[in-house]
Amino acid sequence: MKESGRKQGAASPCAACKLLRRRCAQDCVFAPYFPADEPQKFANVHKVFGASNVNKMLQELPVHQRGDAVSSIVYEANARVRDPVYGCVGAISSLQQQIDTLQTQLALTQAEVVHLRVRQTASFPHGFCPTSPSNSGSPTFKLMGSQTMPIFDMDMVVD
Amino acid sequence: MKESGRKQGAASPCAACKLLRRRCAQDCVFAPYFPADEPQKFANVHKVFGASNVNKMLQELPVHQRGDAVSSIVYEANARVRDPVYGCVGAISSLQQQIDTLQTQLALTQAEVVHLRVRQTASFPHGFCPTSPSNSGSPTFKLMGSQTMPIFDMDMVVD
Numbered sequence: 385m386k387e388s389g390r391k392q393g394a395a396s397p398c399a400a401c402k403l404l405r406r407r408c409a410q411d412c413v414f415a416p417y418f419p420a421d422e423p424q425k426f427a428n429v430h431k432v433f434g435a436s437n438v439n440k441m442l443q444e445l446p447v448h449q450r451g452d453a454v455s456s457i458v459y460e461a462n463a464r465v466r467d468p469v470y471g472c473v474g475a476i477s478s479l480q481q482q483i484d485t486l487q488t489q490l491a492l493t494q495a496e497v498v499h500l501r502v503r504q505t506a507s508f509p510h511g512f513c514p515t516s517p518s519n520s521g522s523p524t525f526k527l528m529g530s531q532t533m534p535i536f537d538m539d540m541v542v543d
Numbered sequence: 544m545k546e547s548g549r550k551q552g553a554a555s556p557c558a559a560c561k562l563l564r565r566r567c568a569q570d571c572v573f574a575p576y577f578p579a580d581e582p583q584k585f586a587n588v589h590k591v592f593g594a595s596n597v598n599k600m601l602q603e604l605p606v607h608q609r610g611d612a613v614s615s616i617v618y619e620a621n622a623r624v625r626d627p628v629y630g631c632v633g634a635i636s637s638l639q640q641q642i643d644t645l646q647t648q649l650a651l652t653q654a655e656v657v658h659l660r661v662r663q664t665a666s667f668p669h670g671f672c673p674t675s676p677s678n679s680g681s682p683t684f685k686l687m688g689s690q691t692m693p694i695f696d697m698d699m700v701v702d
Binding site: 431432433434436437441444445449452453455456457459460464468469470471472473474475476479480482483486487489490493494496497500501504 | 614615642649
């Protein structure tokens with residue numbers, strides 16, 4: 385059987401067509417993103433999403449967005465292979481826990497600053513104070529809470 | 544044609560079997576997680592992952608982990624339907640940006656605390672200082688940086 389590569393003079397099909405044992409056409413939707421020398425990259429995507437679904441997903445996107453879509457699909461597939469129960473949702477949970485911890489630490493530290501300033505103001509109501517904000521030249525800050533994005537407004541089933 | 548429900552006396556198949564137009568057997572792997580009254584829940588999962596792949600993924604897990612696996616799969620599928628380019632990896636990026644912002648804010652606020660304390664110590668080297676840590680009774684804190692988890696050690700393709 386004559387093998388037909390995607391590129392002129394290239395004998396080998398892309399990693400997707402190789403795994404699917406099919407001819408790699410000139411306009412193969414997978415070929416730009418799944419080179420022959422990275423077979424595992426497509427193998428995980430195929431295992432988790434299925435070649436047919438990924439094909440449809442890519443076809444529905446304009447060409448300039450397909451690279452990003454493949455990157456996120458590969459990331460999700462690898463995460464699911466590593467963690468079959470939680471996939472990349474496990475990473476989301478970990479990141480949210482980190483955010484909770486950071487927000488608590490930030491609130492405590494901001495309270496520390498307020499506390500230090502209130503005490504110094506109470507002790508030096510009319511005179512020079514070495515730790516006064518107007519003398520310190522130190523950085524300012526604002527509360528982070530209002531910047532938290534509503535990421536988890538998607539449906540999430542909890543048993 | 545006689546319809547065979549999963550539960551005794553229940554005539555309707557689960558949402559998965561209904562969509563796939565097949566008989567819902569007593570031991571249907573989907574039935575506990577995809578009830579007939581939530582058709583969209585399975586529709587998105589089927590569109591993104593494919594029923595066959597999800598069936599395999601669930602079969603490979605012990606029963607007590609399947610509920611969590613379905614939750615994360617449904618979450619990922621909904622995220623992909625809402626954002627066909629980035630899926631739930633978009634949420635991960637947003638969360639990481641929030642963490643970066645919080646870490647910067649925390650570092651600045653911690654520097655503010657140190658700054659206030661150094662100035663007061665320099666001004667009150669031997670006597671009582673109203674903002675001394677030993678007098679303040681205020682909360683303590685520690686740096687967050689070392690607690691950051693290495694979530695992004697998975698392969699991520701960047702074009």
